[in-house]
Amino acid sequence: MEIFVPKFNIDISGKIHLSIKDGDGAFKQNEKFNNSIHDDLKNVVLNHMGASSGNSSHQITISSNWFSSTHSEQDSKDGIFIWQSNSSSRVSSYQAIDEDSYDLKLDENKSETGSTYNSSWTCEGTWNGVNGSGTGSSGTFDKMHIGKNFDITNAVPSFGTTFATAQASGDFTAFTLDDNDVCRVTWTITIG
Numbered sequence: 001m002e003i004f005v006p007k008f009n010i011d012i013s014g015k016i017h018l019s020i021k022d023g024d025g026a027f028k029q030n031e032k033f034n035n036s037i038h039d040d041l042k043n044v045v046l047n048h049m050g051a052s053s054g055n056s057s058h059q060i061t062i063s064s065n066w067f068s069s070t071h072s073e074q075d076s077k078d079g080i081f082i083w084q085s086n087s088s089s090r091v092s093s094y095q096a097i098d099e100d101s102y103d104l105k106l107d108e109n110k111s112e113t114g115s116t117y118n119s120s121w122t123c124e125g126t127w128n129g130v131n132g133s134g135t136g137s138s139g140t141f142d143k144m145h146i147g148k149n150f151d152i153t154n155a156v157p158s159f160g161t162t163f164a165t166a167q168a169s170g171d172f173t174a175f176t177l178d179d180n181d182v183c184r185v186t187w188t189i190t191i192g
Contacts, residue, residue, distance in 0.1 A: 012037045012045070014164045015188045016144070018172065023180030035166035037189070040147070044161065045191065060121065060148060060163070062112045067105035067150070070125040071132030078148045080106045080123055080185050082141040083157050085167075093132065093139070103157040104139065104177070105150075106185055117192050121146065124184035127177035140176045142168035146187050164189060 014035040020028045060066075060078045067079040071093050083103035093104045106125035113120045129135040144166050147159030164187065168174040177183060 011192055012042060013190050014166075015190075016166055016171075017186040018175075019184045020175060020177065021182045021184075022178070028181065029175055031172060033166070033172045035164050035171050035187075037164050038147070038162040040159075040161045041163040041189070044163075060146070062109040062121065062123070066109055066123075067107040070105050070107045071128065072105075073101075073152060074105055074150050075152075077105075077150045078159075079150070080121065080144060080146045080187060081150070081157055082106070082125075082144045082183060082185075084139065084141050085143055086140075093127075093130075101152055101155050101157065102139075103152070104141070104183070106183065110184070118188055118190040120186060120188040122184065122186040124182055127179065127181050127183065129179050134179055136179055138176050138178045140174055141183075142174040144185065146189075 014037050015032065016035050017032045019030045022028055062079075065076070065078050067074050067077050067081070081103045085102075093101060104125050104127060106123040108124045108126075110122040110124060111120070112122075127139055129137045129139075145157070145159060145162055146164050147162040149160030151158055151160060166172060175183075
């Protein structure tokens with residue numbers, strides 16, 4: 001007998017703690033908010049439930065395949081990145097082949113915890129101006145993603161499997177990073 005569970009009836013929620021400190025360690029912003037859970041994660045949960053054996057291909061672990069640099073392409077890596085969807089500001093974290101890219105990978109792994117019903121990841125990244133050059137250029141960010149298998153196409157970063165997203169239009173206010181500002185994100189996803 002097969003049991004079918006509609007994916008939208010699975011109660012999965014996300015919470016984010018965003019903190020930004022300046023180069024001297026003083027808080028510029030400190031807020032908590034909810035985020036949108038992506039269908040990719042719901043599908044992973046359903047596929048795992050239906051598998052004949054455990055499937056760990058969806059796991060994000062900071063011990064392996066996590067972003068190792070804030071200012072590089074980092075293809076196929078897992079993790080959390082922040083980005084600005086309005087590329088007209090021309091502030092890029094790095095320049096890929098013939099295209100500016102407007103993301104910042106949070107490459108400094110701080111912690112990872114998990115229990116039966118929730119998992120949390122904490123990481124941070126330091127903004128060092130355009131292309132990481134410390135030129136004094138600020139960057140304004142209005143979205144963040146957590147997921148697996150980073151990719152970038154036409155200057156738009158994404159994950160092959162996106163677990164959750166947050167954006168300024170509904171979850172938080174867009175924020176600006178100046179040189180040497182540190183952005184720390186703790187992302188918790190709960191089932192049930």
